[in-house]
Amino acid sequence: MLTGALQFNTSFFWHELLRPSSGFLGGLGRTVYISVIAQVIAVIIGLAVALARRSTLRILRSVAGLYVWVLRGTPLLVQLVIVYDGLAATDIYRFRDMTLLGISILASVQAAIVTLALNESAYMSEIIRAGLAAVDVGQNEAALSIGMTPAQSMRHVVVPQAIRFVIPPLGNDFNAMMKSTSVLSVIGVPEMFLITQEISSSTFHTFEIFLDAALYYLALTTIWTFIQAWLEAKVDRSWGIVRTKRSLLSSVRERFQDPRTLGLSRRA
């Protein structure tokens, strides 16, 4: 093989990119749905943990602090092996393949979703905590002044406003989440990275197939960039802040040129 000539198999590269095998598409699909489900769960747990950290009860604050400390302080890879292999090896809990609403879910996929969600929830709780803190204290006082309880104020006034501060860092994390699904290969989740590895070892077209995988990861994160921009615009509109209408191309150009303003403008 070491002939010194370029061994790049162009037709293999294009074939796998444009007409990927069903196995590869299955891996792509798992990468997407594992990320989405884990992120959604992480936001919910993260909100609960963030609220617990603001609680007046010291015990709740301590438990939440401990949770964040441990989950942020240990590597995802180690957490994965503990949850999937460690728990099974000590007979504490063994994930089994199951069928939910007619869809079969592999044991390793369940473990992956649980671990990613827990890991990400620690980061989300910090993001949400910062978002809640960014809402002016006067907003809470205004809510209390019209007779709301602290819980009502949190629900109807503070949390809705925190969303605006939370979306950009959340988008950042979700971008990272989609890429970190590649470590799930160590517990045998047949996601995009593992499938790519399998194709690589059976065809020896390592460079071609991993380049294809890289392009698919890039496509996923790019699509997410657009979804995030749409979400941000939607929230801004609900604050009476509107972006001037522009073509898709120019809005993309603007986004990459000046990510600070994102083409924001206030209605006169």
Place this chain on the structure above:
Amino acid sequence: MTSSDSRGTRMEGGGATLIVQATEVRKSFGTQEVLKGVSLEVTRGEVVVLIGPSGSGKTTFLRCINHFEKPNSGVVQVNGHLIGSKLDRNGRRVDASAREIAKQRAEIGFVFQHFNLFPNRTALENVMLGPVKVQKMSKDKARTLAIDQLTKVGLSNKIDTYPAQLSGGQKQRVAIARSLAMSPALMLFDEPTSALDPEVIGEVLTVIRDLANDGMTMIVVSHEIGFAREVADRVAMFDDGQIVEIGTPRQVFDNPTQARTKAFLSKVL
């Protein structure tokens, strides 16, 4: 809103109903005692303006009245309720729950120096929120009420406008409408014009003046001496955590008896 005839009966002499009764209120932040035993009674329909140098405790006292600050000692009663506390079975004062405090606050309007409008809601939604979420009023009814209140403060044409697109004076008028929508027994104003451009101060003072003429009971922290002279029934001069002088605007502004009042007035007039 209180009945319009209350203004006629509010002066001393029998029938006047006490809306606010604050007794020996003390409040410390850390080692600094900000309120050193403040007492004040306000009868229905009365307008009391609190003046005094910054740091004298006016705002802290106002915030004790609706329990934004919890006094270290002393008693605040508004409309017959012990604010922030209740009596237990043995008649002892104990802390009220968050829900009970919220209920007490619903009767007390509070207008902030920096408006504190909800930026993600239109003027109408700002005003509707309290009636809908706190009083559980139907949305249709709340909308009618909110439009009425916004019309009253001269903003019927800004109903669907977001705070970001309102001027300071307009924001403060929406904030007043938001408080009034809860039909409070008492309105508290914390320097309502201090954050405003000079040219829009008048429109906010006009709204407050109209409220006074309608018989609303109010306590206003203000540096607007001209306004206080015109609208206040009584003026209370704060200094160093105490009310050092209290009386009609004429007494306090024209014939102050205390040296500290004279010194303060010579600076602001």
